[in-house]
Amino acid sequence: xAISVVGHANPDTDSVTSxxxxxxxxxxxxxEAKACMQIGAADLNPESKTVLKRFGLAAPEQLMDAAGKxxxxxxxxxxxxxxxxxxxxxxxxxxxxxxxxxxxTNNPILxxxxxxxxxxxxxxxxxxxxxxxxxxxxxxxxxxxILSDTVNFKSPTCTEDxxxxxxxxxxxxxxxxxxxxFMEMLKAKSAVDGVPAKDLLFRDYKDFDMKGxxxxxxxxxxxxxxxxxxxxxxxxxxxEAVKKDGRHSVLLMLTDVVKEGTELVVLSDDPALIEKxxxxxxxxxxxxxxxxxxxxxxxxxxxxxxxxx
Numbered sequence: 001x002a003i004s005v006v007g008h009a010n011p012d013t014d015s016v017t018s019x020x021x022x023x024x025x026x027x028x029x030x031x032e033a034k035a036c037m038q039i040g041a042a043d044l045n046p047e048s049k050t051v052l053k054r055f056g057l058a059a060p061e062q063l064m065d066a067a068g069k070x071x072x073x074x075x076x077x078x079x080x081x082x083x084x085x086x087x088x089x090x091x092x093x094x095x096x097x098x099x100x101x102x103x104x105t106n107n108p109i110l111x112x113x114x115x116x117x118x119x120x121x122x123x124x125x126x127x128x129x130x131x132x133x134x135x136x137x138x139x140x141x142x143x144x145x146i147l148s149d150t151v152n153f154k155s156p157t158c159t160e161d162x163x164x165x166x167x168x169x170x171x172x173x174x175x176x177x178x179x180x181x182f183m184e185m186l187k188a189k190s191a192v193d194g195v196p197a198k199d200l201l202f203r204d205y206k207d208f209d210m211k212g213x214x215x216x217x218x219x220x221x222x223x224x225x226x227x228x229x230x231x232x233x234x235x236x237x238x239x240e241a242v243k244k245d246g247r248h249s250v251l252l253m254l255t256d257v258v259k260e261g262t263e264l265v266v267l268s269d270d271p272a273l274i275e276k277x278x279x280x281x282x283x284x285x286x287x288x289x290x291x292x293x294x295x296x297x298x299x300x301x302x303x304x305x306x307x308x309x
Contacts, residue, residue, distance in 0.1 A: 003033040003092055004069050006060075006083060008076035010205045011037045013048045013148045013185070017141035018074035018119040019060050021134075022095055025123065026072070028132045033072070036063035038083055045203050047148060047189035054184070055140030055173065072110075075119045077101035080207050095122055098296055102209075117157040118149035124165040140173035144185060151221065151257060152182040155293045186257060190222045197234035201242065201252060208300060210307035213248035217303075219295050221255045225263055228254060236285065239267050249274060251303075255293060262292035264299075277306035 005023040007015025019035040026033035037044075041059035044052070052059055063069075066082065066089035073094045078101030079086055091103065093110040097119050114122050120142035127134050134142070146166050150158035166178060175181055192200055205218035222228065228235065235252060243250045249268035256262070265286045266274050280287040292298050 001032075001070050003031060003072050004036045004061075004063055004066070005033055005072040005074060005093075006036040006038060006063050006066075007074045008078075008081040008206065009038045009083075010202050011039055011048070012045065012075075012204050013051050013141075014119050014145040015075040016044070016048045016060060017051065017057070017138075017145045018095065018123060020057060021120065021123045021127075021138050021142050022072060022074050022093070023060075024135065024138050025127055025130065025132055026093075029130060035060035037061070038064060045189070046191055047185050050185060050188040051141055051144040054181075055137045055144070057137050057141050073103070074123075077103045077113070078208075079103055080209060095119055095126070097122060099300075114161070116159045117155060117162040118146040118165075120145040120149075120169075121159075121162045121165040124168055125161075134169070134172055136173055139169045140175065143169035143173050143175060143178070144181060147178060147182045148185055148189070151293055152179070154257070154260060155297075156291075157294045157297045186221065186223060190220070190227055190257075192220075192227050192231060197231055197238040198241070200228075200231070201235060201238045206295070207247070208303070210248070210303055211309050213307060214246055215303060215307075216242060216247050216250045217253065217295055217299055218251070219253040219255060221257055223256075223258055225254055225256050236265065236267070239265065243267050251299070253292070253295060253299060257293075260293060261288060261290040263288050264292070273306050274303075277302045 005019045007019050016037055023033040023035040037060040040062050063083055065084045067085035069089050071089045071091050077094050077096050091105050096113040097116050146162050150162050201218045207216045239250045252265040254263040263286050268274050271282055278289055
């Protein structure tokens with residue numbers, strides 16, 4: 001049975017390209033593997049579509065149910081972010097760069113998680129250690145993912161390992177100008193015209209278990225907050241609809257990549273708890289947090305502490 005390599009729900013570019021990269025590595029090592037994602041190809045976010053097209057990569061297969069399958073996870077290890085019936089699948093590997101989640105196994109597996117800015121950085125090391133050359137197209141996808149996840153090295157999640165991986169991968173991928181690549185991705189990622197508000201909310205969205213409370217956090221990376229001025233109310237209404245589906249809080253990070261900060265839009269059963277988490281004060285339903293760029297390092301940990309996780 002082939003190993004299905006899959007990233008988290010509402011996949012970002014790292015989740016998509018890491019599935020491709022790990023499947024490529026496993027196949028090179030004599031294991032049958034295929035890249036998958038929890039979404040249809042037509043529903044990929046604009047940035048990921050841009051990256052796949054630029055480097056000539058095929059979109060991973062859709063996988064929404066893990067029952068009866070051999071599964072390898074990339075870019076996550078939380079059951080809530082996985083396909084249906086993940087708990088009953090045969091999990092054989094995890095490669096990640098986030099906190100360790102609640103996935104458990106009955107047998108030892110390959111588990112590789114490092115405190116770096118992107119799963120692609122971990123996979124770059126794994127290819128090297130295995131003595132397997134990274135195909136040019138796969139290297140391009142991995143390169144793009146690192147630039148995206150580290151916000152072109154501006155994110156506090158960025159490490160020297162990420163910078164070293166970019167140096168390696170740009171050479172293999174034949175990319176001379178990473179700034180140009182990043183701006184092409186940002187243009188695609190921040191495009192909002194004509195996109196339904198719910199699709200914008202779920203463009204990069206994850207649910208988290210905060211001591212028994214379900215909390216959703218989405219993020220839109222923008223060149224300027226003016227891009228969403230005309231859809232602010234629609235975004236709030238989309239958040240309200242999602243919150244009614246059993247969530248304690250729904251947060252949307254409107255991240256200004258140029259100003260390097262985030263307007264945090266908040267709908268919560270306990271707004272004061274969210275204010276305490278970020279040492280701020282809501283004006284209406286939002287607050288500006290200078291320097292906030294990363295959900296993984298700056299948003300989720302603060303929420304976990306506030307919820308007593």
